[in-house]
Amino acid sequence: MPAVVNKDICNGCAGLERQECIYNCPYEAIVLVDGKAVVDKDKCDECKICIEVCPVMAIVLE
Amino acid sequence: MGMEKVFTPIDIGTMTLKHRVVMAPTIHEMCYGGHPTEAYLAITDTYARSGVSMVCVGGATIDPGPTGDVFPNALSIASDECIFGLQRLAEVIKAQEAKACQQVYHPGRAAARYWAQSNPEMLPWGASANVPFMAAPKWEITKKDGKWHAVNVMPPAPVREISTAEIEQLVRMHVLAVLRARKAGFDAVNIHFANVTLVMDFISPYTNVRTDGYGGGWENRMRLPCEIIQATRAAVGKEYPLIVRIAADQGLGEAGIQLQDTLRYVVPRLEEAGVDAIDLSAGVLDHTPHKIIPPMYDARGCYLNHSEAVKKVTKLPVIVAGRLCDPRMIAKAVENGRCDVAALSRPLMADPLMPKKMIAGKPDDVRMCVACGYCMSEAGWTKYCAINAESARETSLPKVEPAENPRKVLVVGGGPGGMEAARVLRERGHDVTLCEKEAQLGGTLRIAAAAPLTREWRTFTRWHMQQIEKLEVKVRLGTEVTKELVEELAPDAVVIATGSVPSRDVPGADQPIVVLEEEVLLKGAVIGKKVVVIGGAFWDVETAINLADQGKEVTLVREAESISMDRLSPIRALPILFGMLQSKHVKPLFSTKVVAIEKNGVRVADNAGNASFLEADAVVLSTGRIPNRKLLDELRGVVADLHGIGDCVKPRCVADAVYGGRLVGARI
Numbered sequence: 001m002p003a004v005v006n007k008d009i010c011n012g013c014a015g016l017e018r019q020e021c022i023y024n025c026p027y028e029a030i031v032l033v034d035g036k037a038v039v040d041k042d043k044c045d046e047c048k049i050c051i052e053v054c055p056v057m058a059i060v061l062e
Numbered sequence: 063m064g065m066e067k068v069f070t071p072i073d074i075g076t077m078t079l080k081h082r083v084v085m086a087p088t089i090h091e092m093c094y095g096g097h098p099t100e101a102y103l104a105i106t107d108t109y110a111r112s113g114v115s116m117v118c119v120g121g122a123t124i125d126p127g128p129t130g131d132v133f134p135n136a137l138s139i140a141s142d143e144c145i146f147g148l149q150r151l152a153e154v155i156k157a158q159e160a161k162a163c164q165q166v167y168h169p170g171r172a173a174a175r176y177w178a179q180s181n182p183e184m185l186p187w188g189a190s191a192n193v194p195f196m197a198a199p200k201w202e203i204t205k206k207d208g209k210w211h212a213v214n215v216m217p218p219a220p221v222r223e224i225s226t227a228e229i230e231q232l233v234r235m236h237v238l239a240v241l242r243a244r245k246a247g248f249d250a251v252n253i254h255f256a257n258v259t260l261v262m263d264f265i266s267p268y269t270n271v272r273t274d275g276y277g278g279g280w281e282n283r284m285r286l287p288c289e290i291i292q293a294t295r296a297a298v299g300k301e302y303p304l305i306v307r308i309a310a311d312q313g314l315g316e317a318g319i320q321l322q323d324t325l326r327y328v329v330p331r332l333e334e335a336g337v338d339a340i341d342l343s344a345g346v347l348d349h350t351p352h353k354i355i356p357p358m359y360d361a362r363g364c365y366l367n368h369s370e371a372v373k374k375v376t377k378l379p380v381i382v383a384g385r386l387c388d389p390r391m392i393a394k395a396v397e398n399g400r401c402d403v404a405a406l407s408r409p410l411m412a413d414p415l416m417p418k419k420m421i422a423g424k425p426d427d428v429r430m431c432v433a434c435g436y437c438m439s440e441a442g443w444t445k446y447c448a449i450n451a452e453s454a455r456e457t458s459l460p461k462v463e464p465a466e467n468p469r470k471v472l473v474v475g476g477g478p479g480g481m482e483a484a485r486v487l488r489e490r491g492h493d494v495t496l497c498e499k500e501a502q503l504g505g506t507l508r509i510a511a512a513a514p515l516t517r518e519w520r521t522f523t524r525w526h527m528q529q530i531e532k533l534e535v536k537v538r539l540g541t542e543v544t545k546e547l548v549e550e551l552a553p554d555a556v557v558i559a560t561g562s563v564p565s566r567d568v569p570g571a572d573q574p575i576v577v578l579e580e581e582v583l584l585k586g587a588v589i590g591k592k593v594v595v596i597g598g599a600f601w602d603v604e605t606a607i608n609l610a611d612q613g614k615e616v617t618l619v620r621e622a623e624s625i626s627m628d629r630l631s632p633i634r635a636l637p638i639l640f641g642m643l644q645s646k647h648v649k650p651l652f653s654t655k656v657v658a659i660e661k662n663g664v665r666v667a668d669n670a671g672n673a674s675f676l677e678a679d680a681v682v683l684s685t686g687r688i689p690n691r692k693l694l695d696e697l698r699g700v701v702a703d704l705h706g707i708g709d710c711v712k713p714r715c716v717a718d719a720v721y722g723g724r725l726v727g728a729r730i
Contacts, residue, residue: 001517023398026390046517047388048361061514 001062002044003029003051009058010036021050021059068396069421072403074379075303075338077161077249079115079403082396083417086341086383086405087165087252087307089120089136090445090454096123096138097147103154104456105445110158112410113417117155118163118252122148124239125168129187132169132258139166139239148246156247163305165252166239168232170260171195171221171269172347187228188221189263189270190277195219196348229276229286232260236290237297240304250303253290253337257354258347261287262309265328266346268318280327291335305381306332307341310368313353314346321368325375333376341381341405342368351438352633355408358433358518359637362388369401381405385433389416389425411437411445411453429525432518436717439631448717449522451482451724460728465490471730472497472553474543474693477505479708479719480559481526486727487557488533495551496535499542503527505561506687506709507716510601512584513608519716545696555703555730558694559723562687562709568596570659576681579605590679591615594664596656598685600629600715603638603650605684610646617649617676619666624652629715651676687713703730 005021012035013019021037022030029043030050037058039050051059069081092102109117122139123130130140138144148164155162172195173186186195196218224232236253243251255261263269264286270277276285287306294304308328312318319328329340344365345353356364365384373380383405386392392404409416412431419427429449436448447453468491473484476498484496496503504511504523511520530537541547548556564578581587583605591613595606597620606618627635643650657665663677687709694706707722708714 001514024394024400026388026394045388045521047363047391049363049366049391052361052364052367061517 002041003039003059004062005037006058007036009056012036020053024049024053068393076301077303081115082403083114084116084405085109085114085118086407087118087120088407091135093135093137098151101457106151107154108414110155110160112414116161116163119151121165121167121254124166124235128184129173132172139242145242145246152247161249163250163252164243164248165254167254168260170263172258185222187224187260191223192271193269233290233293237293240294252305252307254307255287256307256309256343266319268314284331288331288335295336303338305339305341306337309344310342311344312346313350329376333378339379352636355633356385357435357633363391366395366400387431389420389428411447412450430521432522435631435633438633440628451721462728465492468492469554471555473557475559476503477561478507478716479723482720482723483557483727484535485529488535494535497538497541497543501540509580509584515604515608556701557726558706559708560690560710562713563690565686565688568656573659579684592679594676594678595682595684600626602684606648607646610648619651619654621655
């Protein structure tokens with residue numbers, strides 16, 4: 001049940017100094033693809049920190 | 063682990079902590095007459111040996127009278143006689159080269175918990191009298207018309223607004239407590255203005271409606287805490303480290319302290335008053351205990367957003383607690399500056415060696431706290447831990463020591479009980495074979511681990527499996543053990559941990575619309591939209607919520623008056639009662655009995671006997687479990703050294719299975 005980023009809501013933290021989810025993920029499970037965050041479901045440990053820090057609430061646990 | 067900042071030192075005033083992982087102040091009770099028992103010294107010693115840079119002994123009451131008496135087994139620092147016992151605590155901690163910190167507090171309204179009922183003249187102290195204390199229930203068991211009834215006879219306890227003379231006394235009590243802690247040899251004091259303290263009640267608009275200089279507006283409400291710090295500084299000097307614990311947010315919305323207030327009014331004034339560090343908690347005990355001690359439904363490290371915000375308004379080091387069970391998350395949070403110090407309470411109960419494992423670069427070896435709330439339930443209240451049977455049992459469990467006579471042991475059943483037995487037996491040097499009839503380990507816990515609400519359980523199963531692999535336990539999956547197989551393997555001892563099966567003891571349980579929890583939560587059975595969950599098990603409401611999350615229209619039928627507060631513990635039951643049932647569109651029918659499951663639904667009746675019919679596409683049974691004792695019974699008299707543990711003896715919960723496994727593992 002990994003974290004999943006909704007591409008329609010995610011704006012890659014445009015205008016902010018960094019992508020909050022990527023910056024805070026303890027498992028290095030998130031990368032930027034075409035300007036949007038994507039979670040690697042094999043690395044995700046469902047800790048939910050990305051859900052907590054996302055400024056636009058684009059992430060849910062599948 | 064790659065993140066080194068967590069292992070660097072930090073100064074709290076004149077005190078240097080060798081790294082950023084500390085024990086959070088935790089109340090264990092376990093003290094008689096206010097003084098620590100040997101058992102309390104033993105548990106403190108466990109934390110001191112964990113590798114934390116500072117051990118904080120949980121709240122000691124500063125008030126010697128009945129108004130400071132929060133429960134019979136609480137630690138006291140209210141008189142000079144207390145110093146001897148506290149000195150022993152400080153010594154136990156410092157012997158392991160950790161800094162020793164003592165938390166001190168006035169319980170205020172909470173003094174009502176045990177004695178107020180018999181002492182109506184001496185009401186507990188409050189900032190104001192407007193909010194009575196909601197004590198834990200006290201059950202009176204009576205027989206009426208031939209039937210037994212349990213009635214909660216603990217009404218809300220009234221409190222009294224204290225006078226300015228009593229405020230002065232309160233300030234003095236704090237100062238004296240800090241002086242005693244220093245005399246007892248503590249390196250620092252944690253002055254408690256959170257959770258269930260009188261001073262928090264002064265800070266909060268919820269509990270402070272005073273019309274004197276100590277109430278009405280933030281300046282006035284912060285007057286008392288600042289006076290306490292100033293008076294303490296005057297007595298103890300600038301060098302003695304003072305940490306203050308506050309609630310970043312009480313979880314009461316606008317009615318209480320909110321994060322924005324903490325940032326704007328609380329922290330800056332405390333910094334000005336002269337504290338050396340801010341320690342962040344949240345919640346208020348008798349209204350939002352699930353905010354003080356967040357359950358598994360909340361994210362790991364859920365209060366890092368508080369500490370991150372507070373760090374922006376102060377130069378002081380910021381300590382934070384709240385589900386900091388994940389070593390990688392802690393390291394990352396410190397690296398990113400979201401907090402300066404991580405305070406651990408439950409994670410140290412779950413794995414008292416967590417800091418040492420982090421320092422050794424072995425994060426996967428950590429048995430992560432799953433925040434199940436067992437330590438806060440009726441069953442676990444002395445800080446027993448569901449996944450670490452040794453917590454609070456330091457003086458009452460046989461130690462895990464090498465077996466004098468290594469033997470061949472067969473463990474039947476790979477659930478939490480069986481895996482714990484296998485792990486401990488193998489650690490002691492026995493030759494262990496673990497047989498599991500399914501294709502994977504985990505047992506009944508796999509059902510909980512598959513359900514979104516209770517996913518965190520899977521980290522415990524994962525840890526167990528890793529340990530078993532590391533220890534080279536011989537695991538045979540897809541192997542159902544029979545009497546014949548036992549005779550063939552000829553082990554010297556057998557541990558039966560075959561668990562339980564779902565109970566189907568409901569009229570009409572054989573109807574085609576009936577479905578078991580494991581089928582729908584674990585095996586992905588597809589069912590229709592209208593679902594009735596027939597409850598009875600303590601986790602029934604979680605099953606109902608998980609189904610609602612799948613998009614079902616769920617009705618939960620339960621004979622009891624409410625959900626199981628005792629076993630779920632308030633930290634899981636309250637968020638369910640306060641929000642989830644409504645927001646997840648689960649319709650609870652409490653005090654309702656099932657008459658029979660029929661072809662298209664369920665016939666039910668309330669306490670008055672009024673019957674009704676609930677239409678359903680599917681009926682999920684969550685009534686409880688029955689022991690799977692077949693093998694245990696067959697082997698009696700056949701195997702000389704035979705042991706039964708966990709649900710197959712009596713269905714209870716994970717904690718009982720793990721305790722059984724740990725006990726039998728050390729005995730054989």
